[in-house]
Amino acid sequence: MDAATDNACYNALKARDARFDGRFFTGVTSTGIYCRPVCSVRTPRRENCRFFELAAQAExxxxRPCLRCRPELAPQSHAWSIQDASGILANQAARLLDEPDAWSEAPASVAALARRLGVSDRHLRRIFEAQFGVSPLQYLQTRRLLTAxxxxxxxxxxxSQVALCSGFSSLRRFNAAFVGHYGLSPAQLRRQGEERDGEGTRVRLxxxxxxxxxxxxxxxxRRFITGIxxxxxxxAQFARTLRVRADGRDxxxxxxxxxxxxxSQVVLRVSDGLRxxxxxxxxxxxxxxxxxADPQAIHAVLQGDFxxxxxxxxxGSLDGYELAIRAVLGQQITVAAARTLAQRVVDRFGSPLADAPIASLTKLFPTPEVLAVAEGDALGSLGIVRQRQAAIAGIARAVAQGRLQLHPGAxxxxxxxxxxxxxxxxxxxAHYIAMRALRWPDAFPAGDIALQKALGVATARAAEEASAxxxxxxxxAVxxxxxxxQEKKT
Structure with a gap:
């Protein structure tokens, strides 16, 4: 960072401005600790501060990470570019390293990451270090340690379970990395017991x-399905049932x-079945x-028109496959009608879930394997037309076979x-799924009629031109x- 940027960071630090949380971290030379800008400790002297864009750079x-503000709770910060090819590749590499769903079959590694991106290990390391100032391995190690x-x-x-959940191949390697980076053993960092609010494990985001x-x-x-x-x-609460497929089991x-x-946090409670x-x-x-999301960066581009x-x-979505099925059910009909169809699918094909603290949470969304073999007559009896029956079966088969990955790392x-x-x-x-399931910030369903009306245009081409x-x-922008x-889109 340059001097002007450092001064701006220090001003945000003094103000404890939550808008900058996760956009930079402050290393305090007098303590050897790095903090979020929202940390409640006394503001350090300017000459004792060094500023970093990433936690991995600070480490x-x-x-070492602050035990009070806890850098692992900060929102992540990823820049998006449509011009710099090296920047695009480096940011895509970082996104993949941040996505556990992208590594469900094998642990993340620099070699596997390079293969996925279609470049050599050496080229990946070079562009990654040029973009972020740390190697992909250092970035991955910091992400794993902060998760732990x-x-x-x-x-x-x-x-031992924390080590495996965080991506370490063995408890010995985890202990060595933790002590080496933080000067504490994992047991020393353990609090006096997990936070509980009623049932389930509680964490803050x-x-x-x-x-x-x-x-x-x-x-x-407007879209919720009774039962799930x-x-x-x-x-200000949203709860639901969830099935996660990992390590070959549900x-x-x-x-x-x-x-x-x-x-500026979300309190997340997770049942024991998902721990x-x-x-x-x-x-x-x-x-x-x-x-x-970085609302300031986004608003700087969109504020003129919005x-x-x-x-x-x-x-977004907690299950990309489920989102895709619901998107198909919502094609060319109202939100209320799409919700009715989705409710019928869950009532007919969903599986039961017991012991949820909210009485209305009783079902799990049907698996890809179930909908892949659902007979046309069964779907048709729910009011689903043949074209959407074929789309549902096609998505379900592709997901069940592993050909279609619907998560932000795809x-x-x-x-x-x-x-x-x-x-x-x-x-x-396809663009609706990309927007919500793949978390693509540049998705644009130009053919959407409600979108065209809101933009004051009459064709998909005109909407595309307006969106440039x-x-x-x-x-x-969508x-x-x-x-x-007043009308909301599915």
């Missing part, structure tokens, strides 16, 4: 304000997400609620192309455009 410089630090602080998981909580919960409340979802706008349970706006995949659940929740919408986030262009080869999947559905100035944040009229 590479020899600083959160699990140690907030849960009662055994240390930070985000950068402003955040339009009412809009996010309103979006989910529960929305309480009064208490983990099922419930999660509850409650917004704590005073702290073994807690880091993956945390990552999915961050994506589903768009907690890592003023006053800075707090809007793009609602390759966006390839996934969109694959989706459009499936029966009944057009450009609108909003890149790479066109997904956010949400802002949809928020203009």
């Amino acid at each position: 590479a410089a020899g600083f 630090k959160q699990l140690l602080a907030d849960t009662s998981l055994p240390v 930070g985000y950068r304000p402003p955040y339009d909580v009412a809009a996010m919960l309103g979006f989910f409340s 979802e529960h929305v309480d706008i009064g208490t 983990h099922a349970g419930w999660i509850s997400m409650r917004f704590d706006e005073d702290r 073994d995949v807690l880091p993956l659940v945390i990552r999915r929740v961050r994506a589903a609620l768009d907690l890592d 003023p006053g919408s800075i707090g809007l986030r793009v609602p 390759n966006v262009p390839d996934t969109i192309d694959l989706l459009k080869t499936l029966p009944g999947i057009g450009d609108w559905t 100035a909003w890149r790479p944040w066109r997904s956010y 949400l802002r455009a949809w928020a203009r009229p």
